[in-house]
Amino acid sequence: MIVSHRHRFIFVTTRKTAGSAIETALAHICSADDIVTGAANGTAQAGLNDAVAIARYRPFDWLRLMALGKRARFDKHMPAADILDLVGADVWNGYFKFCVERDPWDKAVALYRSRMKRGSPPIAQFLRDAKPATLSNFDLYTIDGTLAVDRVVRYEHLDAELDSIGHLLDLPIELRLPADAARAPIVRYADALGPDGRAIVDTVCRREIEMFGYAFRETEPDDR
Numbered sequence: 724m725i726v727s728h729r730h731r732f733i734f735v736t737t738r739k740t741a742g743s744a745i746e747t748a749l750a751h752i753c754s755a756d757d758i759v760t761g762a763a764n765g766t767a768q769a770g771l772n773d774a775v776a777i778a779r780y781r782p783f784d785w786l787r788l789m790a791l792g793k794r795a796r797f798d799k800h801m802p803a804a805d806i807l808d809l810v811g812a813d814v815w816n817g818y819f820k821f822c823v824e825r826d827p828w829d830k831a832v833a834l835y836r837s838r839m840k841r842g843s844p845p846i847a848q849f850l851r852d853a854k855p856a857t858l859s860n861f862d863l864y865t866i867d868g869t870l871a872v873d874r875v876v877r878y879e880h881l882d883a884e885l886d887s888i889g890h891l892l893d894l895p896i897e898l899r900l901p902a903d904a905a906r907a908p909i910v911r912y913a914d915a916l917g918p919d920g921r922a923i924v925d926t927v928c929r930r931e932i933e934m935f936g937y938a939f940r941e942t943e944p945d946d947r
Contacts, residue, residue: 724801725749726758726810726818730892733806733820733872736760736799737860739830739837740823740878744900745885746799752896758810760799773797779809802863803871820871821888822864825878826937827928828921831858832912847919850927858923861930870934877935913941 725734725746734749736742750759760773773796780788784795797809807815825833834857835846843849856862864872876884882899889898916924921939931937 724758724760724797724799724806725753726797726806726814727753728756728814729754730894731818732892733810733815733818735801735803735806735820735822735864735872737822737824737863738800738857739833740825740860741881741900742799742823745823748896748898748900752894758797760797760801779811781808800863804866807866807871819873819892821874821876822860822872823876823878823881824860824864824931824935826940827859827931828912828916828924828937828939830878831920831924831928832915834858835915846915847917847923850920850923855927858927859931861928861934865930868930875935911940913939 724736725732727733727749730752734745736746746759753759755772758772780795787793787795797806801809803820831850832846834853835849838849844852850858864870864875874888876888885898885900889896913921925932925939
């Protein structure tokens, strides 16, 4: 997650959407006053100014400080509602807010493959055991079920949409990800998921499927 006061934007980091690579690209244009969490591979200013201001502490932040002696910090995958609480309405409403979303069935397969080890359960069992927040990004960029960001970049068109945002914000760099960034191609996920895996994703990710009009693909795009 990034809050850039210099360039007046907030990037809400979602899961399995090249978020770390985007954070790394954006962190290079951030200043010491900006907030940067969890930049990838130590190549950017990870953890820059990520401590929450005492004036913005919530009750449980005070409890954690008193019980554990730990300062509250902005989290990499912090939901929009929490970011709003911690930066305040003036910053939230005055800055351009964006995130990335991905075809939920494609994302589920990518998540499984990234965590799959020898002896891992079948994908349907893996998805059944996964926490809903792991499979769905919906609660990260919405507040009370309503879209809370100004733009949701589609992972399927990542480079073109990031380039558009770079021009919109008049950023001093081309907002392009490196060639080795973790951008998996869209795959034939119907066979990988099977009917049981598909049913789980259909249920857990029903809100983003409806909001963005995602449709399950039985074939790869080039097969049509």
